[in-house]
Amino acid sequence: MGMRIRADNDSLPKPMTMIGDRPMLWHIMRWYASHGHTDFILCLGYGAAAIKDYFLSYRETGSNDFRLSDGGRTIEMFDTDISDWTITFVDTGQSTAIGERLRRVRPYVVSDDVFLANYGDGLSDVDMNSLIRSLPESSVGSLLAVPPQDSFHVLGFGTEGQMTGIEAVAGMDMWINGGFFVLRQGIFDYLEPGDDLVMNACTRAAADGRFTANRYTGFWACMDTLKERAYLEELHASGEAPWEVWKKRSAASMQLVS
Numbered sequence: 001m002g003m004r005i006r007a008d009n010d011s012l013p014k015p016m017t018m019i020g021d022r023p024m025l026w027h028i029m030r031w032y033a034s035h036g037h038t039d040f041i042l043c044l045g046y047g048a049a050a051i052k053d054y055f056l057s058y059r060e061t062g063s064n065d066f067r068l069s070d071g072g073r074t075i076e077m078f079d080t081d082i083s084d085w086t087i088t089f090v091d092t093g094q095s096t097a098i099g100e101r102l103r104r105v106r107p108y109v110v111s112d113d114v115f116l117a118n119y120g121d122g123l124s125d126v127d128m129n130s131l132i133r134s135l136p137e138s139s140v141g142s143l144l145a146v147p148p149q150d151s152f153h154v155l156g157f158g159t160e161g162q163m164t165g166i167e168a169v170a171g172m173d174m175w176i177n178g179g180f181f182v183l184r185q186g187i188f189d190y191l192e193p194g195d196d197l198v199m200n201a202c203t204r205a206a207a208d209g210r211f212t213a214n215r216y217t218g219f220w221a222c223m224d225t226l227k228e229r230a231y232l233e234e235l236h237a238s239g240e241a242p243w244e245v246w247k248k249r250s251a252a253s254m255q256l257v258s
Contacts, residue, residue, distance in 0.1 A: 013047030
């Protein structure tokens with residue numbers, strides 16, 4: 001629901017929070033598409049109608065250059081973003097656990113030995129295809145492990161209760177779940193009805209030595225608060241947002257053509 005990120009009574013789901021003139025969800029999907037992954041399944045719940053309506057009324061002209069002629073009857077697109085995407089919209093319930101959402105869309109991924117999953121609230125510049133290639137044959141899945149981004153500090157205490165030190169959590173040897181998953185069909189063997197993906201399925205698979213984590217120190221950012229949203233907005237406005245790899249590839253293509 002994104003309650004911590006709202007500045008008003010806006011009831012849009014968190015993935016529809018805008019970064020520039022496109023929602024967070026679009027940025028994530030565009031990032032996957034830049035790695036060649038264009039077949040999407042949206043596990044919908046809260047705010048499903050807003051997500052459906054956004055794509056049903058989508059205009060490619062909103063984020064691409066084009067030429068208009070014949071009094072507006074002819075539009076020549078110079079580039080496109082979602083024209084090669086396939087998006088499946090599946091209602092998985094208002095308050096369903098993430099693992100159960102995955103179980104409910106299983107029929108749509110049954111033919112894929114490996115498939116990808118994302119929370120819908122984080123961005124990164126990690127090479128997704130490298131993560132896929134690094135998945136061990138014996139593993140049913142992996143997640144992206146990143147350093148914590150929080151600004152709070154951890155206090156140290158002595159045996160007498162006196163404070164012995166203060167250390168920024170971001171500088172500690174700690175790793176958190178970054179929300180980018182590579183999964184095999186075997187993950188469903190660890191999912192029971194109503195389960196959470198990480199605390200249930202991933203934990204069980206890890207106990208069997210069948211789940212891995214890829215530590216990554218490059219760019220990663222989530223969007224849980226207004227401060228984090230402002231940070232992502234600032235990066236986007238700069239034109240140098242690390243996750244917008246499609247812009248870098250487009251610029252490289254233009255240089256080759258010239």
